[in-house]
Amino acid sequence: MSLPGEHEFDTVASRDVYSGAIVALRVDRVVMPGGREADRExxxxxxxxxxxxxxxxxRLVLIRQYRHPLGRRLWExxxxxxxxxxxDPLDAARRELREETGLAAERWSVLVDIALSPGFTDESVRVFLASGLREVDRPDAHDEEADLEIARVAVDEAVAMALRGEIVNATAVSGILALAAARARGDGLRPPDAAWVDQPETFARRKHTRADSEPT
Structure with missing residues (x-):
């Protein structure tokens, strides 16, 4: 039997349960320490x-957006x-900044990477820090984004909002507090093209493989 921290959790079987527009669910059969096999969703x-x-x-540029699973608008x-x-994650970040705020940024760094709930999902988020702002044309918004509010909030106030429970979005809380921590420690940040070990790609490949196989 291997020592703690040395076991290889091999996947010996896998089956797909559901594949939708935003998520897919699969069940993996995984070898546990001691040889027992267990299902992991x-x-x-x-x-x-x-x-x-x-x-x-x-000041931080925050948005307030309706999130249907919680049934209310959240600061994000x-x-x-x-x-x-x-x-490329940086290209995607530049696009989202323009689409949601009508802004572009001159300076970019990686602030923090977040595995949102690694007990059951591979969802991970890379949070960038952007500064040196300028206004650019913002595309027309649709659906929830057509109702999106934009506000500029002092960094200290944003930290206080997170601690008061007024900002609860996990990515926003992580990013705001990471900025405060980096400032307090004086640490340098990673470059915008830093390696991202846990970047999820399985679902995007699944969707595009499915689209390529559909008849035209």
Whole structure:
């Protein structure tokens, strides 16, 4: 028997349960320490990017958007899915910043990477820090984004909103507090093209494989 931390959790079988527009569910049969096999449900999801947007007055650009599963509007960071296989995360972040806020940024860094709930899903988000802002044309918005509000909030106030429970979106809380921590420690941030070990790609490949196989 291997020592703790040395076991290889091999997948010996896998079956698809559901594949929809935003998620897929599969069940993997995984070898546990000691040789027992157990089922593990895995929700496949697109990777995503989000942007902590900092203006020259040391304010964050936040958005307030309706989220149907919770039935209310949440304060969030500009963000979007990586739903094209091989899409560069920085390019996606630039696109989402423009589409949701009508802004572009000159300076970019990686602020933090987040595995949102690794007990059952491969969903992961890369959060960038962007500054050196300028206004650009914003495309017409649709669906929930047509109702999107934009606000500029001082960094200290955004931290306080997270601690008061007024900002609950996991990516927003992580990004805001990571910015505060990086400032307090004086740590340098990673470059925008830094390696992203946990970037999810399985669901995007699944969707495009399915689309390619459908009759035209």
């Amino acid at each position: 895995v929700v496949e999801h697109h990777g995503a990017v989000a942007v902590v947007v900092l203006d020259d007055a040391d 960071l500009p963000a979007g899915l990586l739903d094209e296989p091989g899409e």
